[in-house]
Amino acid sequence: xxxxxxxxxxxxxxxxxxxxxxxxxxQASLGQIAKRANISKGVISYHFANKEELxxxxxxxxxxxxxxxxxxxxEAQKSPKEILRVYIESNLAFVAENRQHVFAVIExxxxxxxxxxxxQFAAEHDEAILLPIENILTQGMQEGIFREFTKPSxxxxxLTIRNAIDGFTxxxxxxxxxxxxxxxxxxxxIFDISTRK
Numbered sequence: 001x002x003x004x005x006x007x008x009x010x011x012x013x014x015x016x017x018x019x020x021x022x023x024x025x026x027q028a029s030l031g032q033i034a035k036r037a038n039i040s041k042g043v044i045s046y047h048f049a050n051k052e053e054l055x056x057x058x059x060x061x062x063x064x065x066x067x068x069x070x071x072x073x074x075e076a077q078k079s080p081k082e083i084l085r086v087y088i089e090s091n092l093a094f095v096a097e098n099r100q101h102v103f104a105v106i107e108x109x110x111x112x113x114x115x116x117x118x119x120q121f122a123a124e125h126d127e128a129i130l131l132p133i134e135n136i137l138t139q140g141m142q143e144g145i146f147r148e149f150t151k152p153s154x155x156x157x158x159l160t161i162r163n164a165i166d167g168f169t170x171x172x173x174x175x176x177x178x179x180x181x182x183x184x185x186x187x188x189x190i191f192d193i194s195t196r197k
Contacts (some may be wrong), residue, residue, distance in 0.1 A: 008191070009047050011037055013057055020058070020104035031056075036069055056109055062105045080140030084161075084195065085188050087136065091165045095172060096180045103173055112188045133158035137195065146195045 015037040020028045048054040053096045073090045075082045140146030
């Protein structure tokens with residue numbers, strides 16, 4: 001793939017993200033995306049086999065960007081307590097700094113249905129996102145920093161942490177001027193207290 005083709009694909013993905021974030025998944029047609037990109041629908045069809053492939057690329061790029069942002073920050077920490085704090089802080093910062101992309105992916109993940117009527121991204125998304133949090137909790141418990149968690153209770157805590165982060169995302173969609181730093185401090189405090197030995 002040439003540099004020009006890569007640039008054109010990136011432009012189409014960016015315009016698709018902006019369109020979905022603005023009008024929602026169901027209203028974001030290839031025609032609207034093409035109009036925003038100032039190209040014809042045929043140009044989109046040249047670069048992407050169909051709308052599904054384009055939407056899948058948005059999700060793939062989101063997870064790559066998220067991983068690239070979060071991983072180095074977490075890897076720089078030593079203590080499970082600090083890892084959990086940085087996990088929460090960096091997730092919320094990523095959302096605040098990449099609002100359109102995050103909002104577009106929320107639309108896609110919550111509304112993309114498979115042929116048999118199931119959410120396309122639900123199962124693998126849940127496992128991929130919850131397991132790292134459970135691992136942090138297990139490590140903290142083994143090192144005597146966090147309280148005891150059984151496997152089911154570690155999953156409950158991981159779900160609660162993730163849902164608090166995702167809840168922030170929904171709140172930010174409704175209230176763009178939300179005080180991100182205050183919200184972050186409060187969440188860090190809540191989960192510091194609730195995991196403490």
